[in-house]
Amino acid sequence: MxxxxxxxxxxxxxxxxxxxxxxxxxxxxxxxxxxxxxxxxxxxxxxxxxxxxxxxxxxxxxxxxxxxxxxxxxxxxxxxxxxxxxxxxxxxxxxxxxxxxxxxxxxxxxxxxxxxxxxxxxxxxxxxxxWLSRKVAQDYIEHFRCANTVTTSQAYANLTKREKEIMRLLGHGASNLQIADELFVSENTVKTHLHNIFKKINAKNRLQALLWANNNIGLEERV
Known part of the structure; x- marks a missing residue:
């Protein structure tokens, strides 16, 4: 810094x-x-x-x-x-x-x-x-989840395969470290991908990205 x-x-x-x-x-x-x-x-x-x-x-x-x-x-x-x-x-x-x-x-x-x-x-x-407790993070996801009515948007379809994988894990409340472990990449690589994703979806932070995910990723894509 x-x-x-x-x-x-x-x-x-x-x-x-x-x-x-x-x-x-x-x-x-x-x-x-x-x-x-x-x-x-x-x-x-x-x-x-x-x-x-x-x-x-x-x-x-x-x-x-x-x-x-x-x-x-x-x-x-x-x-x-x-x-x-x-x-x-x-x-x-x-x-x-x-x-x-x-x-x-x-x-x-x-x-x-x-x-x-x-x-x-x-x-x-x-x-x-x-810095949110697991409960608050999960409650946030549930609070904004509209899985029954959301269909996958073109904006999500335009993300790269790796970016989609990261967004799915983010949507499940995974931390950067958990995403890195799941995808066998470094935490810095995850941060770089998230930075690029945030620019593409116009999100300023993880909560906004979670909200975007729950409004743009259909149920069939979340598994």
Missing amino acids: TPEHKPKITLLSDVSMQSKLFKDSLERGIELDVDLASIDELARVIDETEAVLGDYVLIDYNYFDDVNFEQYNQLRVPANAGAKEIVINCPKEVSSSELFKWRNLVGVFYVDDEITLLLKGMRKIMQDEM
Whole structure:
């Protein structure tokens, strides 16, 4: 990661002693600057610059009531619609469907997760991985699955044989490493293929790719 391409990270939370301490711990752990902001602060500076939100947005679950969520949704497009969203301080009992309101979700950390686990997950996320529990990943697939009505699209037919294999495995919730093991290739090869696939299907992350797969790959192609 070259200095000029360091990702920007925004922490959306109430500005308190606790959130400032968390910000400091995160900055030390991943060696990147983290901007702490409330929704009101975000709204105030929205007209001053194009990309107010960073490349990654850490969303404090407890901070986002219905009002803040609605305001965030109105601000996210002018602020940075493509920002990857990471939910932190998430209660264990929250249903998966509740998490899917975050459109660019790439990670979920729970309220009892240690800071070391969060730092490990953040590093993975910044390597274009996702940090979701197996249950949340599987629930996501089921949530958007329309297998009974979906027929295989021409866009899927236009993918190469290897890209189709990877998309099928991705649709089953496989990680990069699992895909690599299944296809007897390196993890870097899988990442390269995924990068090319994402460009072809106009997906910004794995969740969008999963959604695309479930809307463009018929049941007969998923086995």
